Amino acid sequence: MNGMIERLPGWPAFPDLFGWMETGLPVTHAIPGLHNIRIEEHLADGVYVLKAELPGIDPAKDVEITVTEGVLTLRSERGEETTEKHRTEFRYGSFARSVRLPAGAKGDEATTEYRNGVLTIKIPVPETKTGTRTIPVRHG
Known part of the structure; x- marks a missing residue:
């Protein structure tokens, strides 16, 4: 099973559903300190693989992964390592x-x-198994 990831009807494909998160629309900034997690995903040989960028965290205690009703949710927390005033482009806080x-x-x-x-x-x-199935109609 390689190629396109088929999701349940009513849910757009991955780029359409989550592309807005990378564009910086106000929705992503609705919760102060909440940041997006960048991901890659693919389906190959009957396995769905999701890779998430989470540098600088301890996966044993800073990551929560849940699956509820077909939705996988990742949450992570990264705190600042110093209290000194310094210039940083790193993101700290909550990621989801x-x-x-x-x-x-x-x-x-x-x-x-x-x-x-x-x-x-x-x-x-x-x-x-995908494809079309013909269902006979009975008449009486």
């Missing part, structure tokens, strides 16, 4: 991101790995 999982994804079987500032989440997606 939610994505609709592909149809049939088994969120309860997710595995994770954190390496070099990138969190990788893998979720099995059983292959589903």
